[in-house]
Amino acid sequence: xxxxxxxxxxxxxxxxxxxxxxxxxxxxxxxxxxxxxxxxxxxxxxxxxxxxxxxxxxxxxxxxxxxxxxxxxxxxxxxxxxxxxxxxxxxxxxxxxxxxxxxxxxxxxxxxxxxxxxxxxxxxxxxxxxxxxxxxxxxxxxxxxxxxxxxxxxxxxxxxxxxxxxxxxxxxxxxxxxxxxxxxxxxxxxxxxxxxxxxxxxxxxxxxxxxxxxxxxxxxxxxxxxxxxxxxxxxxxxxxxxxxxxxxxxxxxxxxxxxxxxxxxxxxxxxxxxxxxxxxxxxxxxxxxxxxxxxxxxxxxxxxxxxxxxxxxxxxxxxxxxxx
Amino acid sequence: xxxxxxxxxxxxxxxxxxxxxxxxxxxxxxxxxxxxxxxxxxxxxxxxxxxxxxxxxxxxxxxxxxxxxxxxxxxxxxxxxxxxxxxxxxxxxxxxxxxxxxxxxxxxxxxxxxxxxxxxxxxxxxxxxxxxxxxxxxxxxxxxxxxxxxxxxxxxxxxxxxxxxxxxxxxxxxxxxxxxxxxxxxxxxxxxxxxxxxxxxxxxxxxxxxxxxxxxxxxxxxxxxxxxxxxxxxxxxxxxxxxxxxxxxxxxxxxxxxxxxxxxxxxxxxxxxxxxxxxxxxxxxxxxxxxxxxxxxxxxxxxxxxxxxxxxxxxxxxxxxxxx
Numbered sequence: 247x248x249x250x251x252x253x254x255x256x257x258x259x260x261x262x263x264x265x266x267x268x269x270x271x272x273x274x275x276x277x278x279x280x281x282x283x284x285x286x287x288x289x290x291x292x293x294x295x296x297x298x299x300x301x302x303x304x305x306x307x308x309x310x311x312x313x314x315x316x317x318x319x320x321x322x323x324x325x326x327x328x329x330x331x332x333x334x335x336x337x338x339x340x341x342x343x344x345x346x347x348x349x350x351x352x353x354x355x356x357x358x359x360x361x362x363x364x365x366x367x368x369x370x371x372x373x374x375x376x377x378x379x380x381x382x383x384x385x386x387x388x389x390x391x392x393x394x395x396x397x398x399x400x401x402x403x404x405x406x407x408x409x410x411x412x413x414x415x416x417x418x419x420x421x422x423x424x425x426x427x428x429x430x431x432x433x434x435x436x437x438x439x440x441x442x443x444x445x446x447x448x449x450x451x452x453x454x455x456x457x458x459x460x461x462x463x464x465x466x467x468x469x470x471x472x473x474x475x476x477x478x479x480x481x482x483x484x485x486x487x488x489x490x491x492x493x494x495x496x497x498x499x500x501x502x503x504x505x506x507x508x509x510x511x512x513x514x515x516x517x518x519x520x521x522x523x524x525x526x527x528x529x530x531x532x533x534x535x536x537x538x539x540x541x542x543x544x545x546x547x548x549x550x551x552x553x554x555x556x557x558x559x560x561x562x563x564x565x566x567x568x569x570x
Numbered sequence: 571x572x573x574x575x576x577x578x579x580x581x582x583x584x585x586x587x588x589x590x591x592x593x594x595x596x597x598x599x600x601x602x603x604x605x606x607x608x609x610x611x612x613x614x615x616x617x618x619x620x621x622x623x624x625x626x627x628x629x630x631x632x633x634x635x636x637x638x639x640x641x642x643x644x645x646x647x648x649x650x651x652x653x654x655x656x657x658x659x660x661x662x663x664x665x666x667x668x669x670x671x672x673x674x675x676x677x678x679x680x681x682x683x684x685x686x687x688x689x690x691x692x693x694x695x696x697x698x699x700x701x702x703x704x705x706x707x708x709x710x711x712x713x714x715x716x717x718x719x720x721x722x723x724x725x726x727x728x729x730x731x732x733x734x735x736x737x738x739x740x741x742x743x744x745x746x747x748x749x750x751x752x753x754x755x756x757x758x759x760x761x762x763x764x765x766x767x768x769x770x771x772x773x774x775x776x777x778x779x780x781x782x783x784x785x786x787x788x789x790x791x792x793x794x795x796x797x798x799x800x801x802x803x804x805x806x807x808x809x810x811x812x813x814x815x816x817x818x819x820x821x822x823x824x825x826x827x828x829x830x831x832x833x834x835x836x837x838x839x840x841x842x843x844x845x846x847x848x849x850x851x852x853x854x855x856x857x858x859x860x861x862x863x864x865x866x867x868x869x870x871x872x873x874x875x876x877x878x879x880x881x882x883x884x885x886x887x888x889x890x891x892x893x894x
Contacts, residue, residue, distance in 0.1 A: 264623075267623070268623050268624065271620050271623060271624050272624065276620075277620055277623075278602050278619070278620075278661075295602070295619060296595050296600075296601055296602075299588075299591070299592050299595060299601075300592065300595050300596065331682070332679065332682040332683070332686065335677075335679035336679075337602075337661065337678070353659075354661070354678045354679070354682075355656070355659035355660075355678070357682065358655070358656040358678075358681060358682060358685065359656070361682060361685060361686065361689075362656065362685065362779065365685075365689045365775075366775055366779075368689075368693070369692070369693070369696075369771050369774075369775050370771060370772070370775070372693075372771070375768050375771065375772070382776070382779050382781045383781075384772050384773070384775070384776035384781055384782065385776070385781065385782060385786075385789070385793065389793065389796040389797045390800075392772075392793075392797040393797050393800045393801060396765070396768050396797065396801065397800075397801060397804055399764070400761065400764055400765060400768075400801065400804075400805065401804070401805075401808065403760065403761070403764055404757060404760075404761050404805065404808055404809075407756060407757040407760050407761070408757075408812065408816060410756035410757060410760070411753045411754065411756065411757060411812070411816070414752050414753045414755070414756065415750075415753045418749050418752075418753075421745075421749060421752055422746065422749050425742050425745055425746055426739075428738050428742075428745055428752055428755075429735045429738045429739045429742075430735065431738070431752075431755060431756070432731060432734035432735065432738065432755070432759060432877050432881065433728060433731040433732075433734060433735060435756060435759060435760075436727065436728075436731050436734070436759075436870075436873060436874055436877060437724065437727070437728050437731070439763075439870070439873060440723070440724055440727055440870040440873070440874075441720070441724060443870060444699050444720050444724075444870075447693050447694060447696070447699065448694070448699070448708050448716075449708070450693075451690055451693055451694070451708070452706070452708035452709070455686065455690075455706050457706045457707075457708055457709065458708065458709060462709075465709070469709065469713065469716075472713040473713045473716040473717050473720065476714075476717045476721075477717060477720065477721060477724065480721055480724075480725070481724065481725075481728065484725065484728055485728075488732065488735070492732060492735070492736075546760075546763070546764040546767060546768075549760060549763060549764070549873070550760055550764075553756050553760060557756065
């Protein structure tokens with residue numbers, strides 16, 4: 247925010263206003279937008295230099311000024327202010343305090359910087375990188391700082407990953423009997439993580455550009471459900487085919503056909519993909535609802551959570567189908 | 571790009587120029603920047619309305635115009651043009667063809683749209699979503715279109731995941747003997763994926779804001795190596811501790827101590843984290859070098875690749891340490 251802008255008073259004539267801008271121009275960042283303030287510096291209107299140049303010279307500022315102002319409050323999030331500049335194609339946005347007193351402006355170039363900054367922040371939070379999220383400082387940040395930014399979430403997620411380990415361990419008997427199931431663990435985890443990350447990305451992005459808000463939760467879940475169903479069918483059939491055609495030599499007890507195992511893997515993957523889709527869209531919305539940044543609960547956190555649900559789904563489904 | 575801008579000729583006086591802008595202002599999107607062109611419409615200079623208002627009225631345009639122009643070529647990437655507007659805090663950027671003839675301008679609000687658009691595109695490509703990547707159309711896009719955008723990469727990655735399956739299958743004997751190893755597969759895969767994704771995100775973002783280029787490959791690898799080493803130590807020690815403290819009841823043959831298994835898991839995770847860090851930074855740089863979008867080879871593709879290398883590292887290391 248800068249205080250480097252021109253103000254006009256409502257009683258000035260257009261000629262006087264232009265003369266004032268000409269006097270002040272050498273010191274001002276922009277004279278293309280002027281803000282009209284009353285004696286108490288309350289913001290009451292706005293004029294562009296184009297308006298002034300086109301107006302009849304004897305008109306008074308208050309006769310020609312725009313009273314339907316777009317402005318931001320000092321307490322607003324800077325990203326919201328930047329989005330307003332983008333939405334209304336403004337060169338600058340005035341900022342007022344609680345008493346409507348003009349305290350500064352945010353210019354179009356500030357807005358680009360803010361938006362770039364938020365993009366970097368989103369991407370980095372999305373990938374579980376802590377820290378300050380400045381743009382364009384990758385090479386200048388020290389290795390030690392990079393290490394600190396990255397290790398926090400890696401350690402937290404590895405701790406959360408303990409749960410995956412417990413699940414595998416508790417189904418050890420099943421795995422020893424059907425070693426073939428271990429073959430499908432990576433695919434199940436990856437596909438769940440990928441589907442969930444896709445949903446989370448779309449929802450985080452739609453939240454970021456203010457297309458949706460946490461109130462839309464049911465509409466979003468219904469939408470993801472509709473997209474998830476065909477994905478479930480497609481991926482389940484592929485997983486079934488994979489078992490039938492590529493897993494012939496893996497070890498399994500006598501009397502269990504490949505198609506039964508294929509069915510178990512396919513159904514498990516289907517449930518996993520649908521769950522991942524719903525969790526992937528639900529988590530960012532829940533974070534936004536709790537006034538947290540939606541990006542925080544995205545990809546790596548999501549992958550770890552979806553791994554846990556996925557392994558549980560996988561082994562439970564396998565037990566059910568194999569009747570043990 | 572718009573053709574809705576004002577041009578001046580070099581011989582005009584400041585008074586004539588202002589009069590011309592005043593005449594044309596009602597029809598022009600912006601009159602704050604004017605472009606000076608010769609008789610063949612070649613771009614030779616630039617003047618802001620502020621320059622004109624401050625200049626002595628009898629001066630000629632060519633006496634006061636700026637000749638050190640910032641401009642874009644019609645063949646330039648629109649993102650590069652937008653980044654120029656951001657870098658030099660411009661209200662508009664002129665676009666010329668191969669003969670230096672002015673063919674249009676890109677305004678500051680176009681730039682914000684382009685930057686937002688590219689960010690949506692980056693995020694979506696990053697998360698393996700194909701399609702048109704328009705901003706703000708999540709709810710308006712049909713479920714069927716969403717399905718088509720998402721399934722392409724999911725299927726490709728699931729196919730690539732066949733390789734993970736083969737690796738697990740080929741170490742089946744080891745797994746049957748040491749079921750305890752299966753317990754660590756999810757953590758190994760997730761931690762590798764998370765570390766690799768962090769590196770990829772930082773490199774993709776640094777490439778996007780033009781902080782680095784593919785030529786910096788050795789500097790980037792060296793940097794990632796320096797960040798990777800302490801991560802390796804930290805995570806390997808944690809993995810070792812995890813085996814010692816949390817895996818007591820998992821099945822293993824007589825005569826193999828938990829500390830030996832912990833050592834194997836810790837070393838495997840260490841190698842995996844370092845490999846993932848280097849692959850994560852290398853892949854986006856390689857893509858940029860090959861004139862592909864770096865975002866395409868990022869997170870899910872990376873996770874799948876790192877899973878494959880990780881499983882191979884895991885089982886090979888385990889075999890080595892357990893002497894079988």
